[in-house]
Amino acid sequence: MRTNSQLSLALHLLLHMAEMNEPVTSERLASAMNTNAVVIRRLMGGLRERGIVQSRKGHHGGWTLSRPLAELTLRDVYLALGAGPLLSLTHRTQNPDCLIEQAVNETLDGAFRDAEALLLARFGEVSLAALQSRVHAATRGPAHLCLEGKTAP
Template sequence: MYCYMKQDSRLSATLHVLLHMADRGAPMTSEELAACLGTNPVVIRRTMAGLRETGLVHSEKGHGGGWTLARALDAITLGDVHRALGEPALIALGHRSENPQCLVEQAVNSALGEAFAEAEALLAGHFDRVRLSDLAADFSRRFDERRQIHAKHNHTL
């Protein structure tokens, strides 16, 4: 009875490459970004082209070229990236039928529709409050913690 929808990981993947770009601080090629995700450079080029159209990234051709951020990390929110990706669905749940004739199904759709709208509004609001600089700070904290653990471990051997 259950049908599982494939999760849309484009937002997560795009945030991943944007943080790699910021960390590098220099242009990154589609091939380098694809290696970060284990995907094809064509997928990266397609995604980055959409981000370029919305002013999130910039590209330079030729030797030393590649993709760079067009704005500072604190000037880009998760919501900006979500919108640049074409606003993929935030919730994979849906109605069995969009225009049911059955009154029971109409009642079900009404209740679910309200819940879906509330959940999407809450998630969209959260996305607009979280900046890429917040993610970069979280990464730095995790990196420092891991380095300290490894340093402590290697020191005690």
């Protein structure tokens, strides 16, 4: 299931990839993020299924964005990562016949659904390009990259 840190990680990766003009390997991304290449592949695999990124094998292979950042919102990424901690209410189902438990769970479900709907609406309004330009404005140029200092391709 998606965790919030996965969402943060995915956005971080996508924004870094946008600064590159060639495919980036899982290995490089992993070392930049202080994690493992398989973790990157698992995460990116989900994004690929939703048409957000592409992968290529072999020499000069790696990951590339399949759309410009301007056509990608936080909502797209959030949804691509699957049902999250909001929707996953994980409420008790110990006594499913108990009317009290039913009423409690229905009420909580409704409120959490509303909150998630608001979250999605907010996310839908933020394109990754907006995030990127925010970073560029702060640096007056290309962002500081975690990839810097890592082994070049």
